[in-house]
Amino acid sequence: MEKLLILWDSTSIPHFEPGQIVMMLVGFGLLYLAIVRKFEPLLLLPIGFGALLTNIPLAGFSEAGGLLHYIYYVGVDTGVFPLLIFMGVGAMTDFSALIANPRMLLLGAAAQFGIFATLFGAILLNGLPWFDFSMQDASAIAIIGGADGPTAIFLASKLAPELLGAIAVAAYSYMALVPIIQPPIMRALTTPEERKLPMAQLRVVSKKEKILFPLAVLVLTLIFLPAATPLVGMFCFGNLLKECGVVDRLSYTAQNELINIVTIFLGLGVGSKLSADKFLTVETLGILALGAVAFSIGTATGVLMAKLMNKLSKDNINPLIGAAGVSAVPMAARVVNKVGLESNPHNFLLMHAMGPNVAGVLGSAVAAGILLALVGP
């Protein structure tokens, strides 16, 4: 009988706490979203599986000596994994649309308003008894509005590591929900005539321009905003690998094997933060709500900026493309194209929307650098 009790005690069943069961259900929920609904599967699948592993009683995945513990501290806590992802994203990004029409950077800038406006929301939530967000917490939450996963994880790991799991899940969830969140805002802020506007064809961009672009971005960043150079620098490095044309092997690795390997570990590392004591809090609900607010405000200000630019410009600027300024590459640009085609079946806005879309990546990295410089440790 004693042996049976020892055997029973060595199983997980008597050690399960209710919170762990709930978090495992959250993990299964993330796996469902990734596999069945195809919501950001590359990240949500490893995050969901990491949530399962970290909540297994007795396994000690996230305790000192556990695999997920090391993965988190080597790659996420140090900020290395998000930066390597950014390098891969840079190697996959084509800036032609932005270089051909550089004014689109203004849309990428306007859409960052969602980040800074959400700071107020986070502070106002402190008026409720369940919340106590510091300015660093508020900044880490607000960056969800940048709709850029690596940037959100990088900033959260620096400013509010205890909120990292909730922030990462919110950021990737909202990026997956772009096709649902953005179109109503885009339609509400534009007239049918505006949505039909065709735009002039973009000029051809030379190879030399594409090579000089990441170098120019890097020089401007290191002079004026060195706090943003980890993100922007790795992004530019990846892009230069792609555009210079002399290191195709490195470029290929950065945009394939390396980013895939890092994505696996980043997802598992973030998943390890989905433990019941950190995730099952009222603060998580607040973070999810604030993330949605940040994302919606960013979309709205991008569209409004595009409307203003259309009024002032002699060339047509379809206001819908402003919504792509929130980043979320390339999903936001695809949504712009889809909403544009609904109004005018001959109006393909995809390439025009890629300009503000990649501008949004730079804008959110710059915004993260500003927050790091102003409220960082």
Added chain:
Amino acid sequence: MSTQMNDQLMEAGILLAVGMSVVFAFLILLIAGIHGIAWFCRKYPSAEVIPHAAHNRTIQDRTTQDNNKKSPTSVSPQVAAAITAAVHTHRHTTLKS
């Protein structure tokens, strides 16, 4: 509203103003930088071959040198002229002048 929250809201306001100003200033500088790069590349063009232009030239060469042996992918000058005229007309009718 507590004094601490007031202070935090004030700080958030300053972050909003400074943050958006710096984001806009940085990206406006980048716009100027991109225009500078474009100017530089126009002034000192490299000897790169633009695939699109090269393709057009190949088509022209083919059609002028060997009119009787057109490959299935070649385009006659008349068709090319008709397409150009149609695109020109479309742009003039649909875009702002």
